[in-house]
Amino acid sequence: MGSYVPHTDAEIGQMLSFLGMGSTEELFSMVPDAVRLARPLRLPAGQSEPDVRHDMEGLSRADLASRGLVCFAGAGAYDHEIAAVTPALSGRSEFLTAYTPYQAEVSQGVLQALFEFQTMVARLSGMEVANASLYDGASATVEAANLACAVTGRQGLWVSDGVHPHWRAVLGTMAQGPGRAIGRAPLRGGVTDWAGLGGAGSAGAPAALIVAYPNFLGCLDDLGSARKLADDLGALLVVVFDPVAAAITTSPGEAGADVAVAEGQGISARLSYGGPYLGLFATKMAHVRRSPGRIVGETLDVSGTTSYVTTLRAREQDIRRERASSNVCTNQTLLAVAAAVQLSWLGPGGLRQMALASARGARYARESLLRIDGVTSPVSAPVLKEAPFRLPAEPEVVIERLLEDGYLAGVAVREGFEGEEAEGCLLVAVTEKRTRDEIDGFVAAFEKALR
Amino acid sequence: MSSGAEPATGGGAVPGGRPPGAGSAPGGLASSSPLLGRAAEPTIFEMSVPGRSAWSLRTTGLPEWELEELVPLEHRRRSATGLPEVSERDLVAHFTRLSQRQYSVDTGAYPLGSCTMKYNPKLFDHLAALPGFADAHPASPTAALQGFLALLVRLEEMLCEITGMAAATLQPPAGAAGELTGLLMMRAWHGRDAGDGRGRVRRRVLIPDSAHGTNPASVSLAGYEATTVASDSRGLLDVASLREHLDDDVAGIMLTNPNTLGLFEEDIVEIASAVHDAGALLYYDGANLNPVLGVARPGDMGFDIVHLNLHKTFATPHGGGGPGAGPVAVTAELAPYLPAPRPVRTGEGGRYGYGFAGSEASIGRAHSWHGNALVLQRALAYIMFNGGDGLRRVAEAAVLNASWLSRRLRASYDIPYGRPSMHEFVASAASLKRSCGLSATDVAKALLERGFHAPTVHFPLIVDEALMIEPTETESPQTLDALARAFEDVAREALSDGAASARSAPRSTPVGRVDETRAARRLVLTVDQRPGTTSGAPGGRAAGGG
Numbered sequence: 002m003g004s005y006v007p008h009t010d011a012e013i014g015q016m017l018s019f020l021g022m023g024s025t026e027e028l029f030s031m032v033p034d035a036v037r038l039a040r041p042l043r044l045p046a047g048q049s050e051p052d053v054r055h056d057m058e059g060l061s062r063a064d065l066a067s068r069g070l071v072c073f074a075g076a077g078a079y080d081h082e083i084a085a086v087t088p089a090l091s092g093r094s095e096f097l098t099a100y101t102p103y104q105a106e107v108s109q110g111v112l113q114a115l116f117e118f119q120t121m122v123a124r125l126s127g128m129e130v131a132n133a134s135l136y137d138g139a140s141a142t143v144e145a146a147n148l149a150c151a152v153t154g155r156q157g158l159w160v161s162d163g164v165h166p167h168w169r170a171v172l173g174t175m176a177q178g179p180g181r182a183i184g185r186a187p188l189r190g191g192v193t194d195w196a197g198l199g200g201a202g203s204a205g206a207p208a209a210l211i212v213a214y215p216n217f218l219g220c221l222d223d224l225g226s227a228r229k230l231a232d233d234l235g236a237l238l239v240v241v242f243d244p245v246a247a248a249i250t251t252s253p254g255e256a257g258a259d260v261a262v263a264e265g266q267g268i269s270a271r272l273s274y275g276g277p278y279l280g281l282f283a284t285k286m287a288h289v290r291r292s293p294g295r296i297v298g299e300t301l302d303v304s305g306t307t308s309y310v311t312t313l314r315a316r317e318q319d320i321r322r323e324r325a326s327s328n329v330c331t332n333q334t335l336l337a338v339a340a341a342v343q344l345s346w347l348g349p350g351g352l353r354q355m356a357l358a359s360a361r362g363a364r365y366a367r368e369s370l371l372r373i374d375g376v377t378s379p380v381s382a383p384v385l386k387e388a389p390f391r392l393p394a395e396p397e398v399v400i401e402r403l404l405e406d407g408y409l410a411g412v413a414v415r416e417g418f419e420g421e422e423a424e425g426c427l428l429v430a431v432t433e434k435r436t437r438d439e440i441d442g443f444v445a446a447f448e449k450a451l452r
Numbered sequence: 453m454s455s456g457a458e459p460a461t462g463g464g465a466v467p468g469g470r471p472p473g474a475g476s477a478p479g480g481l482a483s484s485s486p487l488l489g490r491a492a493e494p495t496i497f498e499m500s501v502p503g504r505s506a507w508s509l510r511t512t513g514l515p516e517w518e519l520e521e522l523v524p525l526e527h528r529r530r531s532a533t534g535l536p537e538v539s540e541r542d543l544v545a546h547f548t549r550l551s552q553r554q555y556s557v558d559t560g561a562y563p564l565g566s567c568t569m570k571y572n573p574k575l576f577d578h579l580a581a582l583p584g585f586a587d588a589h590p591a592s593p594t595a596a597l598q599g600f601l602a603l604l605v606r607l608e609e610m611l612c613e614i615t616g617m618a619a620a621t622l623q624p625p626a627g628a629a630g631e632l633t634g635l636l637m638m639r640a641w642h643g644r645d646a647g648d649g650r651g652r653v654r655r656r657v658l659i660p661d662s663a664h665g666t667n668p669a670s671v672s673l674a675g676y677e678a679t680t681v682a683s684d685s686r687g688l689l690d691v692a693s694l695r696e697h698l699d700d701d702v703a704g705i706m707l708t709n710p711n712t713l714g715l716f717e718e719d720i721v722e723i724a725s726a727v728h729d730a731g732a733l734l735y736y737d738g739a740n741l742n743p744v745l746g747v748a749r750p751g752d753m754g755f756d757i758v759h760l761n762l763h764k765t766f767a768t769p770h771g772g773g774g775p776g777a778g779p780v781a782v783t784a785e786l787a788p789y790l791p792a793p794r795p796v797r798t799g800e801g802g803r804y805g806y807g808f809a810g811s812e813a814s815i816g817r818a819h820s821w822h823g824n825a826l827v828l829q830r831a832l833a834y835i836m837f838n839g840g841d842g843l844r845r846v847a848e849a850a851v852l853n854a855s856w857l858s859r860r861l862r863a864s865y866d867i868p869y870g871r872p873s874m875h876e877f878v879a880s881a882a883s884l885k886r887s888c889g890l891s892a893t894d895v896a897k898a899l900l901e902r903g904f905h906a907p908t909v910h911f912p913l914i915v916d917e918a919l920m921i922e923p924t925e926t927e928s929p930q931t932l933d934a935l936a937r938a939f940e941d942v943a944r945e946a947l948s949d950g951a952a953s954a955r956s957a958p959r960s961t962p963v964g965r966v967d968e969t970r971a972a973r974r975l976v977l978t979v980d981q982r983p984g985t986t987s988g989a990p991g992g993r994a995a996g997g998g
Contacts, residue, residue, distance in 0.1 A: 314972075361515065
């Protein structure tokens, strides 16, 4: 069968004889017999390229996404437009198959693209500086918490229930190591109620308040009171933002955030079953030396030409080792390059239109859904492209029925998406890709499903 | 420069932007750089012209509600977003030119030690773009995702067979994330039952001095103290000195096998039993799994927790620094601690063949969704293409190539640890530095001048002027010979000119040696931080602070 190993048998023989060996088995003489695998791996036999393609296409056809479901699901993963130029440029071999830009002289392409990406993320978030990416929104939130703990010397975190439940779960997992205590602030009417704080971390002043805007239920939370409370407590304010919504809503910087983090999927990647996505991380210059991951800086080469290089390297794990505040090495550079292309294609006008058109579609869908008998809203706060609905039926049943009509109706707020206030609701998202006809068809199917 | 500008403008008048000629509007810097040589490429912000655009979005037919009707005043953005305003043609030209200023595996040999920069087959790029995968929403009901779940379960089973482990999580999005996930499982296991029902979290984790930097960093983040264990004169971990470090406060040891010198830890069986006797666990850093595929398995060596770097061993492209994927495989005893939810085959009688399962002892979620799914999908395709025999052939060719190159370069460079190495070896420029002033960095830059990517330099830390070389199995003997000639030429030239030429290399690359000190001392991390830039970044309060 096929192989990506280029050597002919004759070449292998010549190389072995150069090494004074008679067989490839001798290459492994250092491996003790006790741990040598005495049998072949129990894997299916190798397949040709067309056979692998045939099997993979078969698996892909088992997923309904291959049949073009009209997507009304969001919950942190949005069906926004990705321009044709975005994969075409970020997918170029030179970006796709490079390693981390350790050798700056032959890595100016990736480095400059990252410098431009950092500028775009800093401007969009209204912060002073951004890093060159983290894994996803959840990991960016964890790193923001780590930074806040390092800055304040405190171990507690107060986290709004409006932060994505999966991200809060990841935060909880990663808190087990350093033994961080997390206080949980519920939502009331779609807005964080800091006075209702509960949980182990609610005692004592926290390192940071973490609030999402828009939050998991799609609501525009009250950043002003979060900033004031953080000031009173001497804590940092971490704002989780949406890079599309930020075109028209208060930026984290305008709200006085100390750290801004986001899931950047909507400006870089198709839905991709949840990964690879893109963690955005931006902060103030005062915190740059405690920031995680790679940061690209502009400098000069020996002849005075503008050049780019990874900088503040002494923060990073390969130099600081056990004293590093982050272990991030591989990140999501390719997605950062894609975001730089996509944001350049959109420009200020396109991003604004994307945010506006999403909000228009969401409002139209919301008004239509709320006209259906028994469908109500559990929130009163302003919403943008996403909102929860309480239905006169189980949301899972509605989702399953609408699948048959070709719609992915939304995400059930349940089982891993717990949030007391909207428990059992259906979270519906509308992006600029949804037309009036699609929404009308969706609402009609919805009504039928509830009958 | 107008911080109070209308949100719809803002990209054009970027501070630092150079007009193409006197009297022109700011921005709009046209560029058609020479293909090679030293011309700088302007940033996309300098190409921006107010009012120019590339975007178009769907015609929706929806009511055209205005911003004022959609977003209450107190929630409206007050500042411009400052994104560039360019035509699609200029955008394509810019990023295409940037790509031409970038070396990659597809360009040529990339012998970067410990990074396993093998060829990334195009088939897998094609498969990752199939709509059933690329357009699958991660919160879709399991009924809609049977194909993806089947794929994940199949990959988990194959990775377990390859590593000799019982179960795995596919959630960690990179190797370092896998390390932290594995260490948190170690912590949970000690805290809960430690195999004998008497749980107590231990404080320390042992790490050899040759380890990757992520190891000690992950150890700290997992709430442990890292204790460094010195390698012996063989470049290996010595069982006797290991025993001196082992006590009832040691939770585990992290090993890379073969280690970063490319040497197989020959005493691994004795090491494993000593560690287990002390009630501790063995963690396998899978960065160097490539040369033991089908040859030896971490599980058979006695490891309890294994992470894999799919972007190394399983040929998924590294993307200029990511994305990767760092699945973690464990023994049956540790399986209950794996992150949840896990894709599983569902039992008889279920409506669907695949679903998700959790576990009460799970350490919890390690990723927003299910891991870097499209990276996982590519790795599965790679395993399907190769099969068991093909993977073994990969290991053989990887070791053959590295061994051949090591033997060939022995005449020109020091090879400090003389034992037979596996997929990579560490040479040293220490003698050359003494004799003619040629440093490891000079060797790296002189190789760039000769059209090859450099090896990893100054790592591992235990070798002076280290050159860590990993050719991988996908380079042909002809490419290896050319690479060897380049290495030899660098050494020969340095001996004849006192390393003058190497010290001024590279000269033919898009830029010459870059001033890293200047970059760190005069931080310019965005266009708005360029010297002479006013604080009026379009991002609003940015430069003024919060």
